[in-house]
Every structure is written in C-alpha cells, then in structure tokens.
Amino acid sequence: METTDQNVPATAPAAPRRGLSRDALVGGICGAVAVLMVGAAYAAVPFYNWFCRATGFNGTTQVATSAPSSAPLARRISVRFDSNVAGGLPWKFEPEKTEIDVAIGEVVTVYYKVTNEAARTTMAQAAYNVSPLTSGAYFQKINCFCFTEQTMAPGETREMAVVFYVDPAIAADHENDSLKTITLSYTFYPVRDTPKPVAAGEPDKPRGSL
Numbered sequence: 001m002e003t004t005d006q007n008v009p010a011t012a013p014a015a016p017r018r019g020l021s022r023d024a025l026v027g028g029i030c031g032a033v034a035v036l037m038v039g040a041a042y043a044a045v046p047f048y049n050w051f052c053r054a055t056g057f058n059g060t061t062q063v064a065t066s067a068p069s070s071a072p073l074a075r076r077i078s079v080r081f082d083s084n085v086a087g088g089l090p091w092k093f094e095p096e097k098t099e100i101d102v103a104i105g106e107v108v109t110v111y112y113k114v115t116n117e118a119a120r121t122t123m124a125q126a127a128y129n130v131s132p133l134t135s136g137a138y139f140q141k142i143n144c145f146c147f148t149e150q151t152m153a154p155g156e157t158r159e160m161a162v163v164f165y166v167d168p169a170i171a172a173d174h175e176n177d178s179l180k181t182i183t184l185s186y187t188f189y190p191v192r193d194t195p196k197p198v199a200a201g202e203p204d205k206p207r208g209s210l
Contacts, residue, residue, distance in 0.1 A: 034167040069141070072105035073168055082185035083112060089190040090118035092154065096159075107142065112160045112186065116152035123151050123191040128184065135182045138170040149191055 047172055079102055081095035092115040101107050126146045132137045143163040152158065162184070168175050 015020065032110055034187050063197050067107045068105050068140075068168055069166055070105060072103035073171060075102055075171060077104075077166055077179065078181040079108075079166075080181060080183040081110060081112070082183055084185065084187040086187060086189045089124050089188055090122065091116055091124060091188055093186075093188055097145040102166065104150050104166045104170060107165045109161055109163045112145075113157065114150070114152070114160060114188070115157040116154060119154050121153050122150060123149055125149050126186045128186045131183045132179070133187070134175060135166075135170070135179060138167040138173070138176070139184070140165050140197070141181060142189045146186065149190075183204060 051148050078099055081097065082097045083093045083095055085091050094113055096111045096113055100108065100110065125148065128144070130136050139166045141162065143161060145160040145162070150158075152161075164180065164184075168185045170179070
C-alpha cells in the first residue's frame with residue numbers, strides 16, 4: 001500500500017520578483033525630486049524679488065503708481081542719496097543733492113548725474129536699496145532709472161530722475177518713531193559693450209528711459 005511522507009512540506013509557489021518595479025519606483029521618485037529642486041531653484045529668484053517688493057525686506061523700496069491720497073504730514077524726515085559704480089565701469093555717477101528734508105507723504109523729484117568717461121559706448125544697469133532696512137516698506141518710488149539698461153555714448157552726460165515719497169503709513173509703525181534719516185543708495189553695474197550697428201552708419205540708440 002502506497003504511503004506519503006506527512007513530514008515533507010508542500011512546495012510553496014515562488015514569490016514574484018519585485019526588484020525591477022522597486023528600482024523603477026525609486027528612480028521615479030528621484031527624478032521627481034530632481035525636477036522639483038530645479039523648479040524651486042528657478043522660482044527662488046522671482047519669489048524672493050516679489051517677497052522683497054511686497055514687504056520691503058532687505059531695504060527693497062516699493063513701487064507706487066500715483067501720489068498718496070492724503071495730505072503730507074507735519075512730521076519731516078531727511079533723505080540722503082548715495083551713488084556707487086562697480087569696478088570695470090568707466091562712469092562718474094553722483095546725486096545733484098546729497099541730502100534733502102521732506103515732509104512724510106510729500107512727492108519729491110531728485111536727480112542723479114552720470115557721465116561716461118570712456119572713449120567708447122558702454123552700457124550699465126542700476127540696483128538700489130534703502131537703509132535702514134525697515135524703511136523699505138514705506139519708501140515709495142513713482143519713477144526711477146533702476147533696472148533699466150542705460151546706454152551712454154563716449155563722454156555723454158545725463159540727468160536721471162527719481163520721483164518718490166515716504167508713505168504716511170510709517171507714522172503708524174511705532175518701530176520707526178525714532179527714524180530721522182533714510183538713505184537711498186544706487187549702484188551701477190556694467191552690462192556689456194554695445195554691439196556695432198548692423199547697417200553701416202546706423203547710430204547707436206539709447207536703450208531704456210530715464
């Protein structure tokens with residue numbers, strides 16, 4: 001009579017191999033993370049610029065489209081003007097007035113003068129900030145030459161206007177109760193040499209506006 005060995009376990013079915021699917025999953029996650037990191041890197045700069053403009057962080061001034069609706073306050077404040085030129089740019093750059101006294105809420109126009117001292121056409125662009133940094137949220141610029149490429153012919157001199165006011169809302173910020181002076185600082189950085197015109201005899205045209 002034929003018998004079977006009860007102690008011999010039945011052969012279990014082979015488990016499916018998951019190595020390939022696991023590798024694909026890990027690879028997909030790594031790829032997604034890399035894409036997110038690259039996207040975050042590209043988004044960081046515009047987001048930072050937006051944050052600075054919205055909050056005045058790091059001395060970034062605000063951009064206004066019109067004068068304040070309320071009348072200027074009796075409180076006055078001094079505004080100083082600073083000018084700088086980065087290395088390699090042959091420009092002379094200075095404010096026409098180094099300091100003025102203004103009423104908070106008063107719209108003011110000031111001028112900087114710039115001269116290209118090189119024997120060639122050059123291009124530059126200005127960056128700016130204000131100090132103390134906490135005043136950036138209240139320094140409203142209606143018009144300025146910052147972040148616009150400026151093309152200067154050899155020996156050319158130009159006046160560049162800045163129209164601004166100090167927001168009356170600063171009076172409600174008690175952290176600035178003792179604020180007496182705001183400094184507006186500009187620095188011009190070289191962009192590149194202006195390329196030669198395509199058509200012979202075509203004059204170089206300034207790019208950007210004052």
